[in-house]
Amino acid sequence: MTLQATITPLPDKLVSQIAAGEVIERPASVLKELLENAIDAGSSSIEVRLQGGGIKRIMVSDNGHGIRPEQLHLALNRHATSKISSLKDLEHVGSMGFRGEALAAIDSVARLTITSRTKTCEHAWQFNSRLSKPEASSGTTGTTVDVRQLFDEVPARRKFLRTESTEYTHCSQTFSRIAMARPDISFRLFHNEKLQRNLPATTMMQRISDVLGKEFAAECVPVDNNHGLINISGMISRPTFARNRADRQFLYVNGRYVRDKTVSHAIRQAYADVLHGDRQPAFVLFLDIDPSLVDVNVHPAKHEVRFRESGAVHSFVSKTLQSALEQSAIESGLAQSPVINNQHPPQTYGSRHAAQSSLTLSDTSATSNKSWEQIYKAEKTHQEDIKVHEASRDQSEAMPMGFAIAQIHGIYILAQNQHGLIIVDMHAAHERIVYEKLKTAMQEQNLSVQELLVPMVFDVGEEYVSIVHEYSDELLNLGFDVSPTGPATITLRSVPALLANGDIETLMRHVLDDISTIGTSAHVKEKQNELLATMACHGSIRANRLLTIDEMNALLRDMENTERSDQCNHGRPTWVQWTIKDLDAMFWRGQ
Numbered sequence: 060m061t062l063q064a065t066i067t068p069l070p071d072k073l074v075s076q077i078a079a080g081e082v083i084e085r086p087a088s089v090l091k092e093l094l095e096n097a098i099d100a101g102s103s104s105i106e107v108r109l110q111g112g113g114i115k116r117i118m119v120s121d122n123g124h125g126i127r128p129e130q131l132h133l134a135l136n137r138h139a140t141s142k143i144s145s146l147k148d149l150e151h152v153g154s155m156g157f158r159g160e161a162l163a164a165i166d167s168v169a170r171l172t173i174t175s176r177t178k179t180c181e182h183a184w185q186f187n188s189r190l191s192k193p194e195a196s197s198g199t200t201g202t203t204v205d206v207r208q209l210f211d212e213v214p215a216r217r218k219f220l221r222t223e224s225t226e227y228t229h230c231s232q233t234f235s236r237i238a239m240a241r242p243d244i245s246f247r248l249f250h251n252e253k254l255q256r257n258l259p260a261t262t263m264m265q266r267i268s269d270v271l272g273k274e275f276a277a278e279c280v281p282v283d284n285n286h287g288l289i290n291i292s293g294m295i296s297r298p299t300f301a302r303n304r305a306d307r308q309f310l311y312v313n314g315r316y317v318r319d320k321t322v323s324h325a326i327r328q329a330y331a332d333v334l335h336g337d338r339q340p341a342f343v344l345f346l347d348i349d350p351s352l353v354d355v356n357v358h359p360a361k362h363e364v365r366f367r368e369s370g371a372v373h374s375f376v377s378k379t380l381q382s383a384l385e386q387s388a389i390e391s392g393l394a395q396s397p398v399i400n401n402q403h404p405p406q407t408y409g410s411r412h413a414a415q416s417s418l419t420l421s422d423t424s425a426t427s428n429k430s431w432e433q434i435y436k437a438e439k440t441h442q443e444d445i446k447v448h449e450a451s452r453d454q455s456e457a458m459p460m461g462f463a464i465a466q467i468h469g470i471y472i473l474a475q476n477q478h479g480l481i482i483v484d485m486h487a488a489h490e491r492i493v494y495e496k497l498k499t500a501m502q503e504q505n506l507s508v509q510e511l512l513v514p515m516v517f518d519v520g521e522e523y524v525s526i527v528h529e530y531s532d533e534l535l536n537l538g539f540d541v542s543p544t545g546p547a548t549i550t551l552r553s554v555p556a557l558l559a560n561g562d563i564e565t566l567m568r569h570v571l572d573d574i575s576t577i578g579t580s581a582h583v584k585e586k587q588n589e590l591l592a593t594m595a596c597h598g599s600i601r602a603n604r605l606l607t608i609d610e611m612n613a614l615l616r617d618m619e620n621t622e623r624s625d626q627c628n629h630g631r632p633t634w635v636q637w638t639i640k641d642l643d644a645m646f647w648r649g650q
């Protein structure tokens with residue numbers, strides 16, 4: 060428990076250097092301030108009691124160091140704080156609070172009463188701004204702040220409050236965000252006397268799972284990278300678990316929940332190759348950085364920070380996440396197999412979705428994990444160094460994807476490898492391969508282009524004609540030699556050779572569609588990979604095409620050589636492995 064420090068008024072000059080502004084907008088903002096104070100007091104247990112969505116009452120009790128009775132009135136003074144006393148302190152601030160403003164701001168728009176007892180006091184003391192001095196009261200060590208009738212006397216503000224249930228939802232989100240960052244503290248939340256959340260102190264991973272649910276934790280991969288001055292830990296979703304909404308994105312900098320453009324961009328970049336379009340990754344990330352390298356005094360509500368070395372932060376975050384995603388791709392693709400046991404009856408494998416959701420990394424697969432990882436690594440070396448091959452390795456070991464046996468329903472390829480059966484979604488797999496090839500070709504600036512024997516002319520409408528007009532250079536760069544030849548028609552003379560066998564008209568239309576949503580030409584460059592993903596999707600083998608065994612084997616070899624070939628560009632998996640052990644379990648063999 061941290062020691063109770065003395066609350067003192069901040070010097071005027073420092074006051075003027077602190078980001079000022081009103082921070083109390085709604086019950087959730089009161090709750091945030093009170094929870095942060097309870098955390099700063101070194102509490103190990105915090106309890107929140109709300110009435111009427113927090114509009115009627117917000118009460119936060121903690122078991123922290125408390126406030127001495129003679130200091131209670133200072134806690135309600137504007138610009139009086141125990142957390143910093145100089146500009147130097149502000150530059151290294153480690154506490155959540157530092158402005159000495161929150162309680163005063165709350166007190167000016169509601170009825171606030173504070174009851175506190177330090178370890179050395181014989182009983183608690185209570186104070187509010189309507190009293191001239193503190194009064195004796197009952198209570199254990201710690202502090203309770205009771206806030207009632209928010210905005211009762213500020214009708215202009217009250218008007219902006221929503222229904223009790225909406226305000227409660229905001230409070231509950233605030234509670235979750237704050238609790239997630241402090242698994243070492245136990246938190247409880249009551250609404251209208253009913254217990255809503257009970258979060259005992261635990262580990263970081265368990266707290267994330269307690270707050271966001273077990274499914275979330277199961278679909279995520281852990282992230283942990285320490286670099287001395289900057290450390291990152293937490294969980295990020297596998298691309299297969301991406302969402303349509305950005306509602307599960309939690310970023311903390313030094314324990315503070317913030318929104319930050321640098322880090323958001325770094326995260327998007329890490330997912331760029333495995334998430335399509337508007338799909339959103341989910342993450343809980345704790346970035347810990349030397350306090351002197353980050354400025355928290357940017358926004359009065361402390362929602363934002365400023366990094367001294369934002370370039371370094373960007374590259375650290377994006378590299379760490381990228382390698383976590385690659386690692387998980389190796390593990391989930393090459394080692395994860397459906398876990399078959401009594402909780403997962405065999406019939407669930409009939410549905411694609413069920414098969415996916417049961418792809419969890421189990422302890423029993425840990426050994427096969429390891430060997431697969433080795434094979435994968437060995438296979439990589441093999442491609443670089445032919446000598447490894449001469450060391451007479453078992454052929455099936457050198458070909459992790461095994462050999463094609465058959466194609467079913469024109470959709471899936473079945474292959475046998477050393478460990479059992481592999482099922483490949485051929486369209487998704489091919490799409491991934493084409494995408495990687497296009498990307499490499501673009502990077503190396505040698506995208507080969509195929510001239511069309513007969514130029515194609517088609518009607519696209521005036522809007523797309525103007526896009527062709529405006530972006531003809533960018534299109535040429537992507538391999539499309541296309542120009543307007545009428546008010547609503549365009550003529551296409553060449554396409555990227557890799558895509559020449561697909562449905563060219565649909566391909567062209569989708570690329571134009573993408574460009575029209577992307578907007579400016581600066582963006583077209585930035586979003587090039589998304590365009591390549593669209594192109595790959597339309598240039599790949601469609602379902603219902605019959606392949607020969609040789610063609611299927613060629614696809615399997617291509618998959619082995621393609622980075623991240625286990626996920627298609629939309630984040631869907633491209634293949635799954637059923638080991639002999641899984642198959643045995645399905646048939647109750649050896650049970």
Ligand SMILES: Nc1ncnc2c1ncn2[C@@H]1O[C@H](COP(=O)(O)OP(=O)(O)OP(=O)(O)O)[C@@H](O)[C@H]1O
Nearest residue numbers: 096097100134140141156157158159160161162202
């Ligand atoms: N729960 C608590 N336990 C112990 N001390 C508290 C508690 N809440 C407030 N205090 C004391 O009251 C002071 C004023 O709190 P207040 O929230 O107004 O300002 P702050 O936390 O210092 O800065 P900020 O305005 O940025 O939150 C704190 O500096 C702290 O010393």
Ligand SMILES: [Mg+2]
Nearest residue numbers: 092096156161
């Ligand atoms: Mg505070």
